[in-house]
Every structure is written in C-alpha cells, then in structure tokens.
Amino acid sequence: MIWRDKFRKYDPNDPNNKNAIENKLNGEGVLVGVLDSGFNNPFMGDDIRTKFGGHAAIMKTGRVTFTGTHGISVSEMIAGNKDRHNNGVAPRTRLLLADISIGNASGVSPSLDIYNALWHNGARIFNQSFGVTKMVTGFSKDLFIDNTRFFKKTNANYYAHQFNHGLLDFYRDKVKQDGLFIWAAGNERNDPNPSLEPGLPHFEPDLKKGWISVVAVAARHQNGLGNFNWNNLKPYSQAGVAKDWSITAVGDYRFDIHDLETARKVTMIQSGSSFSAPAVTGTAALVKQKYPWMTNEQIKMTILSTATDIGAEGVDDVFGWGLLDVEKATKGPARFDKRLTDEKDVVLNVDNNNANYYGYNYNPYQFENDISGDVGLVKKGNGHLILSGNSTFTGKTELQQGSLAIYGKHYYSPMVIKENSSLYTRDTDFRHAIENHGYYYNNGRTSVNNYRATPMAKLITSNDAKLVVNGEADLNGSKVALYSKEYVTNNGVLSMPLVAQAIKGVPIIEPHGMYSVVGNLEDNALHVELKRENVLSYLKSNVKFVDVMRENAAEAMEKTMVAIDNQLPTYRSLLSAPITKVLAELQQGKLNDKNEESTFDKLSGQIYASAQALTFQNAEAVNKDLSNRLDTLGTSADPTLASGAWASAIYANGKLTQPGFGEGKTQTLAGQVGADTMAADDVIVGAAMNYSKANVTFNRYGGNSQAKGVGVSLYSRLNNIYSTPVYLQGRLGFGSVNSDVERELVQETQQQKRKVNHRDKVISAYIESGYNLKQNDFTVTPFMGIAYDNVIRGAFTETNSQLGLTAPKQAYAQTSGLVGLRVARQLRYANGMKTTLQGYVNHQVAFNRQDLSYTAKYTGANNVLNHADFKVKGIGLVKNKTWLGIGSTTEITPNTTWYVNYDLKLENTKGYNNVVSTGIRVKF
Incomplete structure (x- = not known):
C-alpha cells in the first residue's frame, strides 16, 4: 500500500492519529446510537460499566444473548474510557446501545422500531458494524426479472427486498433530516466492493449525503495479528462503487474483555471492518462537538476530505478517500468537493x-x-x-x-x-x-x-x-x-x-x-x-446620552492620554507600556463589551465616591437611634432613674440618587448595646457599642459595596423633664469601617469583576438642646442641634487591570445644623405601667457642600505617567434634608422597657432613607 502524505507519518501505536487532538475535545454532549450484539448479555454488565462509566445507556429492545460480546468492543472504539489500549476515539460521547442480536448472537437484525427509538431519544449519528456478506454489486436494482413479460416475476435479488420492513424509508427520511449512518464495509479479502448496506447509495443516490462506508486494513494473515506495522496491513472488502462515500481505517485492535468460558478478563486482538467503522463514528462525534452547527453531510465531508491519501492517487476503488486522520478531521474540512x-x-x-x-x-x-x-x-x-x-x-x-x-x-x-x-x-x-x-x-x-x-x-x-x-x-x-x-x-x-x-x-x-x-x-x-x-468630544459625538458621570470618565481618560502625548516624544518606550497598549485598544473600540455607553460607565469609578454617602447615612442612623434613646430617658423616666443596660436592632434601606450618576440602593443591618446611669443629679451618662453591615448596589455597572463597621459612642443628657424644661444632650462616636467594593472593570481581554478592600475611619459628634413644654401627659419639645461627621476613606488600588483606579486615602467632613419639634403622649394603665407615644420632625441644613469626589489615577499609569491624576466625581451629600419619625416606648415590667421607632429621611433629589429600630432596656 502506497503512503502518499509527506506531512503525516504512520504510527502503529496511534494508527488513527488521535493522540494529538486538543485536550477538551472528547465528544462531550454528542449522542451516538450503536446497533450491535451483546449489550443485553448479563455477563457483560461489568465490562460496560468499566469501559463507559455513566455515559452509556442500554436501550430496551427485547433482544437477549448469553454469548455475544461484539458490540462491547465496537462501542469501546467509539467512546471507551482511557485504558492501556487507548482505543476510545471520543471517550465522553454518550452512547445509546441497542442490542439487535438474534439466535443467541448468531446474527443481528435491526428493526424499524429500534431505529425509531434511537432517533426519538436523540441519536443522529448511527454506527452499524454489521451487514450481509454479499457485495452490493451482487444485487439488482430491478424489481422484476423481465419487465417485458405480461406476468412479471419478482426478482429475489432485488436490493430493497433484503431490508426489514420500513428500514429503507427510515434511511431515506432520516438522511434528509440530518442523520448520519456509518457502516462497516465488510470483511471479504477479495471483494472489490463493500456489502449491500454500506454500498446502498449505489442504488439510492440520495443517501450519499448521510452515508459512510468504512474499509478496514488489517493483518495480512491470521498469524500476523498483533503486528500493526504498515507493511503488514491489507484491505478487507474494498471501496469499489462506494468510493465516493468511503474511507479506510485500521481494523485490528487489542481489547480487554470478559471471557465467557473462563469468567476472567482476557486480552484479545479483534480484526475487521467492525472495528474500523466505530473509529470513524468516534471521529464524527469529535467533529460534531467542535462544530455543533455542522450538518451531518458536512461532518462526513470533513472526515473524508481530511483522510490521508494511500494507494492510487486521489479517491480510489480500494481505499476511497484514504486513511482516517482523526486529528486533521478535528481541524475542519480539507476539500470543498x-x-x-x-x-x-x-x-x-x-x-x-x-x-x-x-x-x-x-x-x-x-x-x-x-x-x-x-x-x-x-x-x-x-x-x-x-x-x-x-x-x-x-x-x-x-x-x-x-x-x-x-x-x-x-x-x-x-x-x-x-x-x-x-x-x-x-x-x-x-x-x-x-x-x-x-x-x-x-x-x-x-x-x-x-x-x-x-x-x-x-x-x-x-x-x-x-x-x-x-x-x-x-x-x-x-x-x-x-x-x-x-x-x-x-x-x-x-x-x-x-x-x-x-x-x-x-x-x-x-x-x-x-x-x-x-x-x-x-x-x-x-x-x-x-x-x-x-x-470628551468623541463621547459627545458618538454617545446618545451624555451625563456628568460619563463626562467625568471621558475627562479622566483625556487627561491620561494627554500625559502620554506629552511624554512619548521623550520616552518612545512608553509606546509599549501596558497602559498605552490598553488605551490603543480603547481607541479601536476593542474594549466595548456591549456598547460605548457601558464602557464609559465602567470607567467611571463613581462608587468609591458615592458609597461614602452610605457611611454618612449610617452615622446619622446611629445618631438618630441614640437621640431617640436620650429623649426617651429624659421625658418618660421617673426622677429616680436607675442604672440600666439596653440593646437595639436597626434596619435601614434607602436610595442614593443624583442626576447624572448611577442610582444606588442601600440596605443596612445594625445593632447597638449600651449602658447608662445617673452620674449626678439631672445628668445621664452612657456608653454604647455598635456593629453594622451595610450594602449599596449601583446600576449602570457602578458596582456593589459591602461595608462592615464597628464603633463606640459616649452619650450624655443634662436635665430631665422632672427638674427643668431645658435640656442638653449629645453623643461622641468613633468607628472603623471595612469596605469591599466589587465592580466590573474594562480590561485588555474581557470585562471581569474585581473586588477591592479599603478601611475607613469615622468620627461623629452630635449636640442638641431643647425646651420641654409639658401639660399633664402631653409634651411638646422644640429643639435645635449641631451634627458633625468626618469620614477618612482608606487608600485602594484596583489591580489586574490597567484601567483600574488607584487613590490615596481621603477625608470628608460635613457640619450641619438642625431645628425640629417633638411631641410625646403618655398612656397610663391600671397596673401602673405606661406607654409613651412619640413623634418628631426636624430639618437639617449643612454648613458646607461635600461632593465626595476624590483624586485618582489609572492603575496602569501609576509610577509610569506624570500629571495623569484626575478627579472622580460621584453622588455628594445634600445640603438640606428633613427627618420625620414616630415611636413608642412601653414598660413591660417595672424594670423593663421596650421601644420601637421609625424614622424617614427625605432629601431633595438624592433619595431617601428608612430607619426602623427596636430595643429593650433593663433597670438594675
């Protein structure tokens, strides 16, 4: 046999050239129907489990054999697990095994019902390692022996009469519906043509698109079995009239299989086109996995056109298109023929x-x-x-x-x-x-x-x-x-x-x-x-909706590019710097994952500014909880107030919004524990600790920030309602916040989320004075106060992206004044207990406008570019806000008080915040 390919060398240890295919190519997700014998042999169950694991299923066909094993070896060639013989071409292919044995494996006979069941269960590729022994050319295309006679005699040699009822119609119909039927050509050494089934398109040309006949080359003599060298191989039944849909594969392989006589595993060499056909079927599964959109005609085209030319040059009468090359077939077709x-x-x-x-x-x-x-x-x-x-x-x-x-x-x-x-x-x-x-x-x-x-x-x-x-x-x-x-x-x-x-x-x-x-x-x-x-000019010309956030991102990018423009004439090596290469891709539009709007949104980094508003919000919530606590102590306690301990739980949710930026939805869970006492006449002092978990999620690819905070507070109130109507109360707090920010970054390869941590410090102070106007059980209290909050956001760096941000720590502070009015009503019960209902409203005005912006650089520009820092804008703190609140305090026992409060903060255009708190205090 002449070998004509100068690029591929025959390897007797890898005759199908499959060992070099890419790792992930294994037939995963492809279903193949195998019609053969031995699947329902009760002695072969262990072999099936060992060879195929969980990716082979035996279909019920009503056929049982106690001697057949042929189909096990055939299926191993398609999808056997890796073993010492390495036979399986596509080891993760799902197999649907149909036993078609007859006469206790003395023969096989497929039926229309079995084929239909395979089709309805999803099989579109079928392996058939069986067939009649007679050549296709030994049959006739004529239904009658002599069409000229009045009484026509049916031709017993008519090809269609050799098939069980309905099979030819099934083949015709399913080939049109993208079925692929792969056949063993036969095992007759001197036959120049395949048997009837693989050669069927000789009579039914429309079947060619979904039909493959596989010629086997095997050991020349029985005593040569096991010698897989090329010069020892010789074809069985040849391609002949089926050459246009024929391919050749080696037909000799070693198998470990259960020996029915000794009940032990034995190694045997099996030979024939029965084992060359499934090598082609496994290849079809690999091609289907790699190119799932291919029709089965195109899979056939790919396998045949990539075969290695052997024998006479070109497509010949012996080997058809040539010797199977699995690796080449998985790289696409080699001819459009x-x-x-x-x-x-x-x-x-x-x-x-x-x-x-x-x-x-x-x-x-x-x-x-x-x-x-x-x-x-x-x-x-x-x-x-x-x-x-x-x-x-x-x-x-x-x-x-x-x-x-x-x-x-x-x-x-x-x-x-x-x-x-x-x-x-x-x-x-x-x-x-x-x-x-x-x-x-x-x-x-x-x-x-x-x-x-x-x-x-x-x-x-x-x-x-x-x-x-x-x-x-x-x-x-x-x-x-x-x-x-x-x-x-x-x-x-x-x-x-x-x-x-x-x-x-x-x-x-x-x-x-x-x-x-x-x-x-x-x-x-x-x-x-x-x-x-x-x-910025590009943004305004090419993006329909331009707002502050996108303009800010464009300005940051422009400043970085100006820095590169200024330094490139002196430092030409900057052209190969990673940040410059990424900006080149941004110029080309390669980093536009969905559209340019989303790219500019991801470049913004507003979350590191806007999320600080949540930290201020949480400080306000703690202030409000302690203010409510002090007011309760000052207005509803008796003159002999004892020491006590208390605990409260806080839930808050809200929205951060400002025109021109992404909107953030906030949620906070917090708890406080504290203790207070009468330090002197008319002086209440106390201390509290708090823990909080806060979350804000921004739309427009803004990202998510999760902050865990701990803090301590000292608080005090001078005078209560029983001594003098004028009071003074306040709180001083210190906190630490651990923030994790996760957002989608624009990167060189693809957009991915990155998580960054920064640690923040919070200092809060609040002082309030008011006048209690009491009439029996009803109290009205006008009050005014001053609040101060200082947040020091820790430094951060977004790594693994040239266009991530890096920024030093930055401090933010806001001082505000407020005026308000509280009302309270006590309800007394017959048992001496009482409930105090409270309500308030106050308006708060900041003395300074804090926009929470910060100075940053792109991570890739850090230590590379001069004058490339820029200002990142975000949602700022409002100047005016209004608080509304209601609450109830109830004495459960003479020493135990339970309270609940609801507070609502309204801001002009920047959202709202709901705060619900509940707690309990126990006197000592």
Whole structure:
C-alpha cells in the first residue's frame, strides 16, 4: 500500500492519529446510537460499566444473548474510557446501545422500531458494524426479472427486498433530516466492493449525503495479528462503487474483555471492518462537538476530505478517500468537493459564538486545514469563522451573514460580501476580485485582482495595513474607515492604506474608533492622516446620552492620554507600556463589551465616591437611634432613674440618587448595646457599642459595596423633664469601617469583576438642646442641634487591570445644623405601667457642600505617567434634608422597657432613607 502524505507519518501505536487532538475535545454532549450484539448479555454488565462509566445507556429492545460480546468492543472504539489500549476515539460521547442480536448472537437484525427509538431519544449519528456478506454489486436494482413479460416475476435479488420492513424509508427520511449512518464495509479479502448496506447509495443516490462506508486494513494473515506495522496491513472488502462515500481505517485492535468460558478478563486482538467503522463514528462525534452547527453531510465531508491519501492517487476503488486522520478531521474540512456535496456549494450556517460588534471573538470557530476543491462556499449564520489555511477551492465565496476571517496566504475563490456581513483578512493574496456590499476589515498587506464596493459598503483598515489592488479599485462613494493598532497621539500618523492600478470613484473617509482622519486620492493611492480625537468630544459625538458621570470618565481618560502625548516624544518606550497598549485598544473600540455607553460607565469609578454617602447615612442612623434613646430617658423616666443596660436592632434601606450618576440602593443591618446611669443629679451618662453591615448596589455597572463597621459612642443628657424644661444632650462616636467594593472593570481581554478592600475611619459628634413644654401627659419639645461627621476613606488600588483606579486615602467632613419639634403622649394603665407615644420632625441644613469626589489615577499609569491624576466625581451629600419619625416606648415590667421607632429621611433629589429600630432596656 502506497503512503502518499509527506506531512503525516504512520504510527502503529496511534494508527488513527488521535493522540494529538486538543485536550477538551472528547465528544462531550454528542449522542451516538450503536446497533450491535451483546449489550443485553448479563455477563457483560461489568465490562460496560468499566469501559463507559455513566455515559452509556442500554436501550430496551427485547433482544437477549448469553454469548455475544461484539458490540462491547465496537462501542469501546467509539467512546471507551482511557485504558492501556487507548482505543476510545471520543471517550465522553454518550452512547445509546441497542442490542439487535438474534439466535443467541448468531446474527443481528435491526428493526424499524429500534431505529425509531434511537432517533426519538436523540441519536443522529448511527454506527452499524454489521451487514450481509454479499457485495452490493451482487444485487439488482430491478424489481422484476423481465419487465417485458405480461406476468412479471419478482426478482429475489432485488436490493430493497433484503431490508426489514420500513428500514429503507427510515434511511431515506432520516438522511434528509440530518442523520448520519456509518457502516462497516465488510470483511471479504477479495471483494472489490463493500456489502449491500454500506454500498446502498449505489442504488439510492440520495443517501450519499448521510452515508459512510468504512474499509478496514488489517493483518495480512491470521498469524500476523498483533503486528500493526504498515507493511503488514491489507484491505478487507474494498471501496469499489462506494468510493465516493468511503474511507479506510485500521481494523485490528487489542481489547480487554470478559471471557465467557473462563469468567476472567482476557486480552484479545479483534480484526475487521467492525472495528474500523466505530473509529470513524468516534471521529464524527469529535467533529460534531467542535462544530455543533455542522450538518451531518458536512461532518462526513470533513472526515473524508481530511483522510490521508494511500494507494492510487486521489479517491480510489480500494481505499476511497484514504486513511482516517482523526486529528486533521478535528481541524475542519480539507476539500470543498462536488463528490461530497452533490455538486452544490458548501453552505455553512455558523451560529453565534460570542463575536462582539467589531468581530473580535473569545472562542472563534476555526478551520485550520488548507482547503482545496471545485465548489464554492456560502457563509450563513451570525457566528464568526476563521479560515487559517490556504484556500484554493475555485467556486465563489459568498458571505450572507455573520463574519469570515481569512488568515491563509492564498485565497483562490472570488469573494462577494453581502450586506450586514463582514470579511476579515490578514496578509492574504486573493487571486480574484472582492465585491463588497457590507464590511471588509483588512489587517496586513492584502492583494486582490480587483476591488469593487457599493455605496453602502465599508472598508475598515488599520493605518499600517495596505490593500494592493492589482487592477481597478471602484470605490463608488463607499466608506473607508481608519484605525490604528498602536496608540495614536494628537500629533497624528500618515499612511497609505489603499493603492491600485486605477481608482474609480471617491470614497467617504472616516475614523473607526476614537480618532479624527483626513485623506485624499493622489497617484492612484489613498493618503490619510490619523489623529487621536479628544475623548470628551468623541463621547459627545458618538454617545446618545451624555451625563456628568460619563463626562467625568471621558475627562479622566483625556487627561491620561494627554500625559502620554506629552511624554512619548521623550520616552518612545512608553509606546509599549501596558497602559498605552490598553488605551490603543480603547481607541479601536476593542474594549466595548456591549456598547460605548457601558464602557464609559465602567470607567467611571463613581462608587468609591458615592458609597461614602452610605457611611454618612449610617452615622446619622446611629445618631438618630441614640437621640431617640436620650429623649426617651429624659421625658418618660421617673426622677429616680436607675442604672440600666439596653440593646437595639436597626434596619435601614434607602436610595442614593443624583442626576447624572448611577442610582444606588442601600440596605443596612445594625445593632447597638449600651449602658447608662445617673452620674449626678439631672445628668445621664452612657456608653454604647455598635456593629453594622451595610450594602449599596449601583446600576449602570457602578458596582456593589459591602461595608462592615464597628464603633463606640459616649452619650450624655443634662436635665430631665422632672427638674427643668431645658435640656442638653449629645453623643461622641468613633468607628472603623471595612469596605469591599466589587465592580466590573474594562480590561485588555474581557470585562471581569474585581473586588477591592479599603478601611475607613469615622468620627461623629452630635449636640442638641431643647425646651420641654409639658401639660399633664402631653409634651411638646422644640429643639435645635449641631451634627458633625468626618469620614477618612482608606487608600485602594484596583489591580489586574490597567484601567483600574488607584487613590490615596481621603477625608470628608460635613457640619450641619438642625431645628425640629417633638411631641410625646403618655398612656397610663391600671397596673401602673405606661406607654409613651412619640413623634418628631426636624430639618437639617449643612454648613458646607461635600461632593465626595476624590483624586485618582489609572492603575496602569501609576509610577509610569506624570500629571495623569484626575478627579472622580460621584453622588455628594445634600445640603438640606428633613427627618420625620414616630415611636413608642412601653414598660413591660417595672424594670423593663421596650421601644420601637421609625424614622424617614427625605432629601431633595438624592433619595431617601428608612430607619426602623427596636430595643429593650433593663433597670438594675
């Protein structure tokens, strides 16, 4: 047997060339139906569990055998687990095993019911390692022996009479529905043709699209079994009339199997096309896994066209398309051939595989083989497909949907790019013309005979790429859009992206990304100058909705780019700095995950400013809880107030909002414990500790901040209602907050969430004075107070992203005054206990406006760029706010008091906050 492939060498230890396939390619998610004998053999259960684990299921067929084992070895070739013989081609393929034994495994006979059950359970690929021994050419296509006779005699040799009822109709119907039937060709050494079943398309040509006949090459003599060297192999039944749908595979393999006579595991060599066919079936499962959108006709085309040429050159009568090459088949087809496509163009309906707007793909489908042939390619579907080998097929290529990338050196097919489809090229030599109705992206030096564009077409090219048109370029008022793979400064770069022997028509020249561009046609060439556009100007021109947050992000980006522009003339190495490369990708639009609005939102970093408002909010909640506590002590306690301990729980939720920024929803859970006593006549003093968990989540990719805080407070009240109507009370608090911020960052590869921690300190002070007007059990108290809160936000750095933020610690403070009115009513009970109902309203005005902004740099610019820091804005603190509250304090026992309060804070345009607190105090 002649070996004709100079790139592949035959390996007797890996005859199917499967050991080098990519790791994750294992048939996962593909279901194969296997029709054979021995699956219902009660003695083979352990073998099935060992060889296939949980990915093989035995279908009920009503057939039982106590001697058959053939199907176990056949199935092991498809999907056996890795063992010392390494037979399984696709070890994670799901198998649906159908026992078709008859006569205690003396033969097999499939039925329509069994095939239908396999189909209805999801099988679309079928392995059939059985068949009649007679060659396909030994049967007749004629139903009658002599059609000229009046009384016609039925031809017993008529091919269709050899099949059980309904099977031929099943094959015809299911091939049309994308079924693929893989057959063992037969085991007769001297037969020049396969048996009837694998050769059936000889009589039924429409079956060819879903039919594969597998020829086996095996040891020449029985005493040569175990010698897998190439010169010891010889074919069994040959391809013959089935050569156009035939492939060859080695048929000798070692198997460990349960010996029914000794009841022990034994190693045996089994030989025949029964074991070459499942090697092809396993390959079909791998191809289906890698290219799930392929039709089974295209899977067949891929497997046959990638076979290694052996024997007579080309597709021959002995070996068909050649020897199975599993690895090559998993890299896509090698021919677009009339014999494999029924003389039609190859129509690839590639589904969407996460290509973003600009065509950059995280997991693209790729054909890596060189592709020759005599038919064309039609690309459909929204997905992205890469052809990385040389393409010398001669039919026309038509892109109707999605995108196609051509990275091979040669492309012989004429190219038509339809509307809404995209072509990508890189250093490719086109032997024919490109007709562009859609989008053509050129990256590198590409040559083409002629280029013709419609007015709606667009050519997108990098400034260092060049489209060389050896004939005429008809630009026809189409668009030519420029970008740069490297960072572009505001000084600009010159380029010549298109040259031709003749140019017809004038193009519309525009930027493709964050650039400005000017150009002109001169000497049959397009000359352009590309400059960086001001980021804020770009934002306002290209984003529909522009607000403070997005403007702030654009200003930050602009300041960083200005720093690069200023330093590049002196430090050229800055061009290769990571931050500069990332900004180049941002200029190109590569980092736009969904749209440019979301990109600017993610660049904002407002959460580190806006979330501080929640820290101030929590300090206010503690102030309010202690203020309510002191008021209760001062207005409802008896003159002989004893020492006591208390505990309270606080729940708060609200909203942080300000026009121009993302909105945050807040939630806080807190608790306080404390103790107080009468330190002197009319003087209450106490101390408290608090713990809180607060959370704020911002929309518009703002992120989430979770803060855990602990704090201590000292509080006091001078005078109570029984001594004098005038009182003075206050609180001094110290706290520590541990904040975890998680937000989605714009990164070089893809958008990912990152978590950053910063530790903050809080100092709060509050003093209040009022006058109690008491009439029996009713009290009205006008009051006024001053509040001071100081928050020192810790330093932070967002790592693993050049466009993350780094900022030093920063302090914020606000002092405010308030005036308000409280009312209280005591309800006394017959048992001497009482309940005090309270309500209040107060208005608070800040003496200073605190916007919570901070100074930051991009992480990638830190220690690299000078004068690249910028101000990050966020939701600030309001100047005016109003509090409303109601509460109730009830004596449960003479020494135990329970209370509950609800407080509502209203702010002008920046949201609201609800605070519910409840607690208990016990006198000593």
